[in-house]
Amino acid sequence: MEWWIALVVLLxxxxxxxxxxxxxxFSFWIVILAxxxxxxxxxxxxxxxxxxxxxMAVFTLTPVPxxxxxxxxxxxxxxASRMLNVMEMWLARLPGRLSLVTVxxxxxxxxxxxxxxxxxxxxxxxxxxxxxxxGYHPTMICGPIMAGGSLATIIPPSVLIIILGSLGEIxxxxxxxxxxxPGLMRSVFFAGYIIYTCARNPSLAPRAEVAVLPLSQKLxxxxxxxxxxxxxxxxxxxxxxxxxxxxxxxxxxxxxxxxILAAVYKRLGWKVIKESIMGCVRITTLSLxxxxxxIGFSQLLGYTGATxxxxxxxxxxxxxxxxxxxxxxxxxxxxxxxxxxxxMLMIGVPIFIPVITALGFDPIWYGILFxxxxxxxxxxxxxxxxxxxxxxxxSADITMGTIYRSGFPYVVLEIIGMILVVVFPILAIWLPGxx
Numbered sequence: 111m112e113w114w115i116a117l118v119v120l121l122x123x124x125x126x127x128x129x130x131x132x133x134x135x136f137s138f139w140i141v142i143l144a145x146x147x148x149x150x151x152x153x154x155x156x157x158x159x160x161x162x163x164x165x166m167a168v169f170t171l172t173p174v175p176x177x178x179x180x181x182x183x184x185x186x187x188x189x190a191s192r193m194l195n196v197m198e199m200w201l202a203r204l205p206g207r208l209s210l211v212t213v214x215x216x217x218x219x220x221x222x223x224x225x226x227x228x229x230x231x232x233x234x235x236x237x238x239x240x241x242x243x244x245g246y247h248p249t250m251i252c253g254p255i256m257a258g259g260s261l262a263t264i265i266p267p268s269v270l271i272i273i274l275g276s277l278g279e280i281x282x283x284x285x286x287x288x289x290x291x292p293g294l295m296r297s298v299f300f301a302g303y304i305i306y307t308c309a310r311n312p313s314l315a316p317r318a319e320v321a322v323l324p325l326s327q328k329l330x331x332x333x334x335x336x337x338x339x340x341x342x343x344x345x346x347x348x349x350x351x352x353x354x355x356x357x358x359x360x361x362x363x364x365x366x367x368x369x370i371l372a373a374v375y376k377r378l379g380w381k382v383i384k385e386s387i388m389g390c391v392r393i394t395t396l397s398l399x400x401x402x403x404x405i406g407f408s409q410l411l412g413y414t415g416a417t418x419x420x421x422x423x424x425x426x427x428x429x430x431x432x433x434x435x436x437x438x439x440x441x442x443x444x445x446x447x448x449x450x451x452x453x454m455l456m457i458g459v460p461i462f463i464p465v466i467t468a469l470g471f472d473p474i475w476y477g478i479l480f481x482x483x484x485x486x487x488x489x490x491x492x493x494x495x496x497x498x499x500x501x502x503x504x505s506a507d508i509t510m511g512t513i514y515r516s517g518f519p520y521v522v523l524e525i526i527g528m529i530l531v532v533v534f535p536i537l538a539i540w541l542p543g544x545x
């Protein structure tokens with residue numbers, strides 16, 4: 111069978127399974143098992159199991175449960191609430207204060223958890239009631255919360271970045287550090303848009319009278335609430351960047367530090383420990399199932415010759431290689447309108463990463479572009495996952511139409527940020543270059 115026929119058959123079967131409502135992971139495994147039997151017979155199944163076992167028993171996936179555990183402890187212990195209060199104190203005089211607090215908090219939480227869905231749900235639950243009470247327009251409530259939540263996918267430690275690095279055989283440490291500047295750049299874009307919009311139209315975010323605290327009190331609150339969080343971030347990112355710890359060791363330090371911090375604040379009860387561990391187990395199990403599905407799909411593509419065929423086709427096209435890179439990003443953006451980030455990761459990595467490597471591009475640079483592209487899908491109509499997360503936590507009178515409209519400016523800003531990384535690769539590869 112020609113490789114392109116095999117590719118069409120596999121992708122068609124996968125899309126049918128997804129549209130039938132079968133969960134993503136199970137859809138992939140149905141296609142993988144059926145494909146191995148179709149192309150290799152029953153004798154191919156033992157080889158698949160052996161290959162998956164060797165692919166999953168790798169050191170690079172170890173940080174996944176540790177980073178998840180770190181975020182679970184910090185969220186469930188209530189430490190996040192203390193951080194929000196300090197940020198609101200420092201941003202009190204700026205237009206769109208609570209919207210800015212949302213983005214600032216999301217940036218910090220992204221560096222402590224790596225969970226977009228969890229960050230969005232938490233910020234929506236904590237901030238939306240107060241924002242409504244102060245007269246904020248729904249678009250200035252939902253937009254910043256969703257955009258801020260999406261930052262957790264690109265700002266390290268991102269679980270999706272770790273999985274992408276492991277599946278694409280890219281340095282996980284360098285890939286994590288590479289996401290730092292593009293992630294902060296998005297945060298700055300979001301904050302700039304909020305300040306400009308609210309200064310131009312103050313009715314969107316009415317100013318409220320806030321107590322002016324003395325500088326000494328602000329510094330004291332910052333030292334007790336934000337500085338410890340900064341220490342946790344340094345234990346993770348700083349040790350990786352300085353080369354004194356591997357991503358796994360840094361994740362261990364971060365998880366241990368989160369327990370110590372919760373204990374210092376007297377928030378580390380048995381309930382917090384139990385909920386954190388159970389949450390970690392659930393998310394880790396799903397993440398590793400995703401990884402096995404993507405590995406199996408990649409191996410199936412390799413056996414049918416589809417991977418090699420796509421590489422030969424792409425490298426033989428009479429166009430500049432950068433246009434091929436751009437085409438893959440456009441495909442991911444279109445997929446983001448209909449497919450979740452997990453599916454895009456599982457489909458795109460086995461197909462696109464070998465092509466980009468064959469074209470001679472820096473895999474660190476493209477890995478960040480891949481993550482930036484699939485992150486945009488979080489707030490892209492009609493099926494952006496964060497639309498439904500925010501709908502579940504905000505007031506019932508905020509319609510889906512309003513939620514869709516609130517996300518549009520941030521989609522534009524995220525696309526601009528991605529284009530800048532395409533044009534200026536230094537934004538992604540500068541920091542990893544020091545490692």
